[in-house]
Amino acid sequence: MGLSATLLCALLSLFSSLTVSAAVLPVIGTHPFDVATTSTFLTDPERLDLFANDSRARSIMVSSFYPVSACRQNRFMPYMPPATAAFQSEKFAAYGLPNGSFQSLALKTCHASTNSRPCSSKPLPLVLFSGALGTSRLLYSSMLQSVAAAGYLVLSIDHPYDADVVEFLDGTIITGTDISSDAEVELALVTRTDDIAFLHRQMANSSITEKIFPGQLRGHDGQKTAVIGHSLGGAAAAAALLQIPSLRGGLNLDGTMFGPVLTAGLDRPFMLVGHENKTQETDPSWKAVWLNLKGWKKEFEVRGAAHYSFSDLPLVTSILSLQNKLPPGIEQLLGTVEGHRTIEITVAYVTAFLDMVLKSGEDGLLGGGNERFSEVVEVA
Numbered sequence: 001m002g003l004s005a006t007l008l009c010a011l012l013s014l015f016s017s018l019t020v021s022a023a024v025l026p027v028i029g030t031h032p033f034d035v036a037t038t039s040t041f042l043t044d045p046e047r048l049d050l051f052a053n054d055s056r057a058r059s060i061m062v063s064s065f066y067p068v069s070a071c072r073q074n075r076f077m078p079y080m081p082p083a084t085a086a087f088q089s090e091k092f093a094a095y096g097l098p099n100g101s102f103q104s105l106a107l108k109t110c111h112a113s114t115n116s117r118p119c120s121s122k123p124l125p126l127v128l129f130s131g132a133l134g135t136s137r138l139l140y141s142s143m144l145q146s147v148a149a150a151g152y153l154v155l156s157i158d159h160p161y162d163a164d165v166v167e168f169l170d171g172t173i174i175t176g177t178d179i180s181s182d183a184e185v186e187l188a189l190v191t192r193t194d195d196i197a198f199l200h201r202q203m204a205n206s207s208i209t210e211k212i213f214p215g216q217l218r219g220h221d222g223q224k225t226a227v228i229g230h231s232l233g234g235a236a237a238a239a240a241l242l243q244i245p246s247l248r249g250g251l252n253l254d255g256t257m258f259g260p261v262l263t264a265g266l267d268r269p270f271m272l273v274g275h276e277n278k279t280q281e282t283d284p285s286w287k288a289v290w291l292n293l294k295g296w297k298k299e300f301e302v303r304g305a306a307h308y309s310f311s312d313l314p315l316v317t318s319i320l321s322l323q324n325k326l327p328p329g330i331e332q333l334l335g336t337v338e339g340h341r342t343i344e345i346t347v348a349y350v351t352a353f354l355d356m357v358l359k360s361g362e363d364g365l366l367g368g369g370n371e372r373f374s375e376v377v378e379v380a
């Protein structure tokens, strides 16, 4: 692995209590930058938490990922804080992951307090990310670190009561509530959309951006922002685009669509990326929204992918050398594409979309004639 003896020592002491040996999730893609990360707790005093039933204001946890040039000191940080890692290890034991799996993982990030020099003199574009129902934001950290490395400020959101577990900085834990009826999913979607809108508004407050993206921007103008989501997060991305006129574009990774956007449609760029056989021919909600998308639009299908291909899970199983050791049937969750490759595909298409709507205006990889990713089929 080429780790120096000191780093190895630091890693070993960090993870000394583990049964699985420590493993670092790599940054994947064309990554010119090192990436720093923060975790922050934000409360919206103007909104009650409708899931909590106790008149408390809505609070969310967010992770930021942002590129730094010439990082002076990298550090290995646990992939998840302790209670979340333990929760996920218990949860994924059902899928054959050994106990301790999530505790053994680390991200290599820049120690930002030693280097807060922004990558660029202008604020970089901002990307908001919302994950799947019942899924921690932390299960996307590696993927989002790779997106940030391509030159973006990335914010990923935990939606408490909807996420399986949210661990706040003070140790408070909120576990997910049952969201299954149409009314509950509707409430979750509206809550997510409001969480995204709230977070986007906070980006105009420099005391908040200074905490989330230290030294990177003084009050983001909110103009260069796109929204991405996986699964229900993809539906929330579309709903947020409908609600917030200044968002430049949205990307739905494998999410069935709900809500007003189905009929209202969207006037800005929107992209759909589905796993094998999830297309507008098999998902009526995709067909419905497609007809009402009036801006730039494109739909891709990733052969060999399954629903959780659009998370860190396939990479996690590869890194832990578990990919061919898990119980049969796991491919229905994780697909059949190798983990590094899976993330490489997602990061390439996500950053191609972001580059188009937030940077160059050119469709690049999305324009067709792509030979690097034979797994990806342009559906429409």
Ligand SMILES: *[C@@H]1O[C@H](CO)[C@@H](O)[C@H](O)[C@H]1NC(C)=O
Pocket (backbone or CB within 6 Å): 051, 052, 053, 161, 177
């Ligand atoms: C809030 O109340 C609803 C309806 O009474 C209930 O279904 C839900 O489980 C409650 N949520 C919590 C977090 O207690």
Ligand SMILES: *[C@@H]1O[C@H](CO)[C@@H](O)[C@H](O)[C@H]1NC(C)=O
Pocket (backbone or CB within 6 Å): 093, 099, 100
């Ligand atoms: C997993 O490991 C933790 C810590 O070593 C232990 O407390 C827990 O009981 C284990 N869970 C199972 C299902 O073995």
Ligand SMILES: *[C@@H]1O[C@H](CO)[C@@H](O)[C@H](O)[C@H]1NC(C)=O
Pocket (backbone or CB within 6 Å): 205, 206, 207, 208
């Ligand atoms: C900005 O955020 C800080 C910290 O949460 C808060 O005290 C302040 O009122 C906010 N400023 C504005 C203009 O909303």
Ligand SMILES: *[C@@H]1O[C@H](CO)[C@@H](O)[C@H](O)[C@H]1NC(C)=O
Pocket (backbone or CB within 6 Å): 276, 277
């Ligand atoms: C996708 O559909 C094709 C054609 O019906 C089928 O052969 C293939 O097994 C399906 N793939 C998955 C992952 O279901």
